Amino acid sequence: MDHLKAINQKARRIQAHVGASVAANGGAAHAPASPAASDPDALDVVGLESRQGPHIPLGCSLVFAPGWEVDSTGGTAGLCQPVERDLFDCHLACFWPAHVPDQLNHAPDWTGKCAAAQKDWRKIDLIFP
Amino acid sequence: MSTTVAHEPTFLAQREFHPFEAGGETFLYLVPSAAVFHLDEPSLAVLQALDAGAASEDALVTALAPRLGETAVRRSLAELMRVQAIGLTTAPKETFPRVLPQADFPLTTMVLNVTNKCNLACTYCYEYGEDKIVDTTCDPAPNYMSEETAQQSVDFMFEQSGDLPVAHLTFFGGETLLNFKVLQKTVAYARERARELGKDVDFSLTTNGTLLRDKVIDWLAENRIGVTVSIDGPKEMQDKFRVFKNGMGSYDYAMPKIKRLLERHNTRPIGARVTLTRQTLSVKRIFHHLRNEIGFWEVGFAPVTTADQRGYAIEDAGFDHMLDQFNELAQEFLDFAVEDRHHGFSNVKDTIEEIHKGVSKAFPCGAGLGLMGVATDGDVALCHRFAGSDDHSIGSVQTGLDRKRQFEFLGHHHVANKTDCSTCWARPLCAGGCYHEAHVRYGDTGVANLHYCDWIRSWTNTCLEVYGEIAVRNPGYLEQFEA
Structure with a gap:
């Protein structure tokens, strides 16, 4: 590094570590370049990478409720559950009951014709308050 | 969506x-x-x-x-x-990983409370004073550690020290020298065990200095036992709180013995440990008395541990005054360091060493981790300050460590749990501060010591400045910390 000088032992370890990863990237540190050019990871958007490795959908939480995520290509085809499942998900796992009808009292048969959301989601009734 | x-x-x-x-x-x-x-x-x-x-x-x-x-x-x-x-701006915020140490984390230092009796009655004492956590008069634990418990403690220490080549054994009290006989036997036993195990053992103790007879001093020197003397400074400050039970100050009684110790015990550097109170805040004066007039190798300071309503608790203005004097002493330290001379203000030296190593702490200290305290009955506590407290016991030298309790403690006290610390730049060095201090102040070992945050940040900044200036003017001085 030309502009930062490591002073303590920890800084020297960081410098050695950074030096090693820069060398592994073909010595990009010595070219006048943007952070993106000198470090391919620097400007990447977390969660949208399409490189090899475990796929973690953008916006994924511990409750694995896909629907509003995208897959590793930015589309919805590769999700582990169909995007349509999200219709039910609002009141099942997402703590967001206001967006679906009250199925206990007002609209018990709201999903009566929808046996499998992935296939039958168009059959879900419209409900008017 | x-x-x-x-x-x-x-x-x-x-x-x-x-x-x-x-x-x-x-x-x-x-x-x-x-x-x-x-x-x-x-x-x-x-x-x-x-x-x-x-x-x-x-x-x-x-x-x-x-x-x-x-x-x-x-x-x-x-x-x-x-x-x-x-x-x-899109990158996730850096999190401080809540990594706990491995279960067999070795013990580096064990503190033996060889007695909970003391011949002094220092007003502010955390062991006997208003903020005590163990009632030693009613407690069934013995007042003096027996030879047998001390030996079991030594065995426990070597067993817990894993593959470490050196174990550190520290004697504490009460007044440590009240149990001199057990001290002698324990040191001999520990040396013998160390020899059998092919390890080294290092000894130190803390004393109030009043019982340093020639025979004791010679034994300390012969056995290369590091000595720290608890002393608060010149006579008028020492005698304010460090008194005998009849109220008489201890300076005149202890000082000739301390001078004799400094004269005769030349095998290890001898340090002074000062407790600062609202009434005894003349840091520079205390330092120069103890370092230059009396001849201690090092002098370290700590504010008294107390609930905030006590008469000797340091108030905000007092902290400012203390900090000003710490800063002046730090400047002196810097002048000495630039010329490669020893100064003796241990607070700044210890912090500079941590800064140079780049220490980033998950826990404020080694209590319950690399350091444990043993009470007179053999109960193992987080550190010597908690020795004898059932609430803070993590096992005993007779039955072994309660790993579950130990790791519950560590899990609960990780700096990542202290939300107050999460935005503080000084947390790599402070990590929330002393558990015992927090317990006395807030009744909870797990909270950060918020009453001295400003003080810690200011002081850490001073130490960084001293460190930076040494790095510019005499970088060779820092090599001593590169062990």
Whole structure:
């Protein structure tokens, strides 16, 4: 590094570590370049990478409720559950009951014709308050 | 609900660090890595340009390139990103991983409370005073540790020290020398066990100095036992709180013995440990008395541990006064260090060593981890300050460590749990401060010691400045910390 000088032992370890990863990237540190050019990871958007490795959908939480995520290509085809499942998900796992009808009292048969959301989601009734 | 993936312009912003100036140069103390970097003109300009808020790389280059050159600006940006002094606004916030040590983390230091009796009655004592946590008069534990318990403790220490080649055994009290007979036998036993195990053992003790007879001093010297004397300074300060049970001050009684100790015990450096109170805050005067007039090798200070309503508790103005004097002493220390001379203000030296190593603490100290305290009955506590407290016991030397309790404690006390600390730049060194202090002050070992945050940050900044200036003017001095 030309502009930062490591002073303590920890800084020297960081410098050695950074030096090693820069060398592994073909010595990009010595070219006048943007952070993106000198470090391919620097400007990447977390969660949208399409490189090899475990796929973690953008916006994924511990409750694995896909629907509003995208897959590793930015589309919805590769999700582990169909995007349509999200219709039910609002009141099942997402703590967001206001967006679906009250199925206990007002609209018990709201999903009566929808046996499998992935296939039958168009059959879900419209409900008017 | 669907997500559109937008390609926003990339904005760069400052991440967590503490800048400081020393010797006419600017340095960065990075948090949480605790790395110290020196900044040159372009990298400093880049950081300052981000003082006002996030900016795009192009905007920074446009603003700074005419003065510093595009290459220098872009390289500075890249370097600051690599050490995480700056980062993308879209990047997740750096988290402090809550990693617990391995279950067989070795014990480096064991503190034996060989007695809970004392021949003094210091008003502020955390063991007997108003803030005591163990009632030693009603407690069934013996007042003096038996030879048998001491030997079991030694065995326990070696067993828990794992593969470490050296074990450190510290004797504490009460007044340690009240149980001199057991001290002698324990040292002999520990040496014998160490020889059998092919290890080394190192001894130290803390005493109030009143029982240092010649015979005791010679034994301490022969056995290379490190000695720390609890003493509060010149007569009028020592006698304010460090008194016998009849109220008589202990200075006149202890000082001739302490001088004799300093004269005869030449095998180890001898330190003084001062408790500061509202009434005894003349730090510089105390230091020069103990270091130069009496001849201690090192003098360390700590504010009294107390609930805040006590008459001797240091109030806010007192902390400021204390800090001013600490700063003046730190300057003295710096002048000595630049000339490679020993000064003896141990508070600054200890902190500088931690800064140089880049220590970033998950726990404020080694209590319950690499250090444990043993009560007179053999109960193992987090540290000597909790010895004898059932609430803070993590096993006993007879039945072994209660690993479950130990790790519950560690899990609960990790700095990542202290939300107050999560935005503080001084947390790599402080990590919330002393558990015992927190217990006495707030009734909970797990909370951060918020009453001295400002003080800690100020003091840490002073130590960083001293460190930076030594790095500029006499970097060779720092090599002693590179063990």
